Each structure stands twice: as structure tokens, then as C-alpha cells.
Amino acid sequence: MSNEVHVDRIDSEILFHLSQDGRLTNVELAKRVGLTPPPCLRRVKRLEEIGVITGYRAVIDPEALDRGLEVLIDVEVSATDRKTFEEFEDTVASYEEVIEFRRMFGRPDYFIRVAVADHAAYEAFLTGKLSGLPCVLRLESHLTMKKIKTSP
Secondary structure (H helix, E strand, O other): OOOOOOOOHHHHHHHHHHHHOOOOOHHHHHHHHOOOHHHHHHHHHHHHHOOOOOOOOOOOOHHHHOOOEEEEEEEEEOOOOHHHHHHHHHHHHHOOOEEEEEEOOOOOOEEEEEEEOOHHHHHHHHHHHHOOOOOEEEEEEEEOOOOOOOOO
16 A cells, blocks of 8 residues: 555645745635645645655744754764664754754764854753763754745
């Protein structure tokens, strides 16, 4: 049995418009994709039910919340047992500064994206929280010079 999802041209247009503005009314969305509202709504519901559309969210300006400095961090750990990995992951995931956290194949072991107010706040996060964790072997910080493309 295949998990392949079939999305036609109209579904693709619906996804495009909703990704640009998730607050579009069904009437406006239908008009943009060339459908009447009832079949448009059925398509959106189907896309939600099959898991193509997984949710709707607001895009927040980090500057407005005093979290304008984003830092990407490569982390290598010295742990080899599952319990230590899980404790590390639970701890790091609980930090409010962490906005993205991934376990990687190969090196580095983890990729973390943090958002803080400024360089002093980042230093406090790094020295007070992250570098103090017992299994952290190496941290490498990357500061963004310019954002070229981002997706919400």
C-alpha cells in the first residue's frame, strides 16, 4: 500500500495561496483558484484529512518580541548511550531560546537555532545553559550575515 499523496494543479494552487495567507476566506481562496466555494472547501478539507495541510499559524516578528538575534549552533556530544541522548534532547528542547532543534546524521550530532535579544543574551544562553550540559563536547556558533530566503 502506497502512502503517496496525489495533488493536482488546483490542489497545488490552493496550497500555494494558503501558504502565503492562511487566513484567506474560503470564498476568496475559491476565487483565486477558479472554483466555487463548496468544491474548494472540500479540497481544503481533503488536504487537511490526508495530512498535507498540518496546521495554520501566525508568523511572528522576532524583533517585536526582543528576539532579533538568531544563532545557528552545531553541537557534538560525547555520549553514546540512549539515556544521555534523551536527557540532552529533553533539556535543550525545554529552553525557550531554542526555536529549532534537530538530531543530524553524521557530524555535527545536533543543529540548534536559537533566538535571543542580543549578543549578551546569547553569551548568557551559551555559557549558562548549553555549554554546561555534561555531554557537550564541542559547540560551533554561526551568526547570520544576511537572510536570503526563509519560509514560514
